[in-house]
Amino acid sequence: PEYAHEFPLSSRLIGQFENPHLLLLAGLFHDIAKGRGGDHSLLGQRDALRFCHQHGITPDDTALIVWLVRHHLLMSATAQKQDLSDQDVIAAFAANIPDERHLTALYLLTVADVRGTSPKVWNAWKGKLLEDLYQATRHYLAHGRIADQIGARQREAAAMLSLYAIQPESYRAFWEQLDDDYFNQHEAQEIAWHTRVLALPRCGGAPSPVGAASAAKPFASKPAPTDMPEMRQIDAGKAVIKTRLSRIGEGLQVLIFRPDQPYLFARICNFFARLNYNIMEAKVHTTQLGYALDSFLVMDANHDKTAYRDVMNYIEYALAEYIGNAETIPEPAFGRQSRQLKHFPIAPEVDIRLDEKGHCILSLIAGDRPGLLARIAYLLTRHQVTIRSAKINTLGARAEDTFWLTCKELPDSEAILSLRNALLCQLK
Known part of the structure; x- marks a missing residue:
């Protein structure tokens, strides 16, 4: 219970898990064979099986413990090294999971394993990846198919935008510039944030940033609500940079929207390296009109309690200046x-x-x-x-x-x- 604020999903699942001592046994054996040479998961599996037989553990419980030891790296490797927006990745991962009980047990063991390794290894971003994989696989096991991610995310994003009295007519043309990869890669709350920043008209009916950039018809057939915040217009070659506190509770989310250019991604990475910030995740997209729409999750490399709110305005200004420099980027230095x-x-x-x-x-x-x-x-x-x-x-x-x-x-x-x-x- 004392960790419920840090691990709400894990705390709820462990409270509902039957015979949680089985997870303790799996945790005891999952790395026991490290250093012997060979695959420590396979070697540890044999040790766990022998222990269970010697202590009269039931066949079903034995099978769960042995399976967890054998596959204890599977969820972490999938979440951190594969594209969770790819439905085939979820299906392939789910093919290794016998049922929801095994999935829940593996999730709990993985969280404990990563978090227990070192406070510097665990962060909120890794926790979010594991939770996303757990929820997507749980849906697949329950329904036998992948959820309609694009449709579901568009509907959820539209519901969020409606809370700001933003009607679909205001952003439909903007969404039409974005392909399926964009909606697969981004969560609904990210899509809603990007839409509010980029697709809305200014007060008084002035064209939106995207509309000004594309010289297309206005995105809204209705004037914006009078209490809608004024949006910046995009001048030719200028960037729109927006930051916000990450919704996972740690780090900053950074949105970059500007005409695409060579070495743009390298420039952005170099900027954050100079700032001593780690890029945890990058999502890179180019609209049909040739604009780069990139989003980053960044965290302070010092792992201290950074007051991210204090640096948001600086990052927006300094990054826009840095990537707006037309000079050829020099090769970044280590x-x-x-x-x-x-x-x-x-x-x-x-x-x-x-x-x-x-x-x-x-x-x-x-x-x-x-x-x-x-x-x-x-x-x-x-x-x-x-x-x-x-x-x-x-x-x-x-x-x-x-x-x-x-x-x-x-x-x-x-x-x-x-x-x-x-x-x-x-x-x-």
Whole structure:
């Protein structure tokens, strides 16, 4: 109960879970075989099975404990390294889950495992990823199909906008500029926020930022309510930058909307590296009119109680100035290497593969240091590769990052090999 404020879902689930001592046994054995050589999940599974037989644990309970030890890394790896907006990812994960009881047990064990490793490893963003995967898989197990994500999110976002007396006529044209990937990647509350910032007319019926940019017909057939906050218009080449406190309770969400340009993602990454902020998640989208609509979740790298509200205005102003600079971006520099990495270097690993849909996925492991993400983004842009989205996972001094890429040449094996070698050289 004392942790209910920090883990509301976990607290509710553990209170309803029958025989919670089974989770304690799974937790005891899940890492017991580390250091023996080989897959510690398989070795630990054998130890758990032997223990259960020796102590007369029922076959059903034994099966649950052994299954948890065998698959205790599955949920964390899926949540942090795969695209949860991809319905096939949810279906593939659910194929490994026998029933909802196993899913709940795995979720509870995963939260305890990640949170118990170190306070620096756990953060609210990882908690949100695990909860999203749990809820999506629970729906799949209950209904035998994936939820209609796009329709559901549009309806939920529209309901949120209606609370501000914003009618669908005000933003329908804006939504028509966005493809399915946008609605799959963003939650309803993010869509509603973006819409309020970008698609609404100014007081007095002036055109909206998006409308001014596209020279299209006004988005609203009705004048905006008189109490609607005035929206900024987009001048040619100027960026709209908006920040807000993250809804997960930690960090900032940053929205960037401007005409797309080369090295834009690298510039943004370099800005936050200089600010000593970690980018936890990046969602990159380009509208049909050629505008970049990018959103980031950023957190202070110092892991202290940052007063994010105090830096919001500065980030909006300074980032707009930084990415508005027309000069060619210099190659970002690495920051100082930590003492831990100097004595215990991490050999970089790069994996580039195509999924079943032909999408290119880049996974890399390297020693974390300031400027790492900016250098990766710079190199990818130089190879004419576009980042669709990214998940950034930092485990102490170890960075495990995943990128979803778009490039016409990448399906070619020689292009993949060339990019992989360039990344390895960059990360050494």
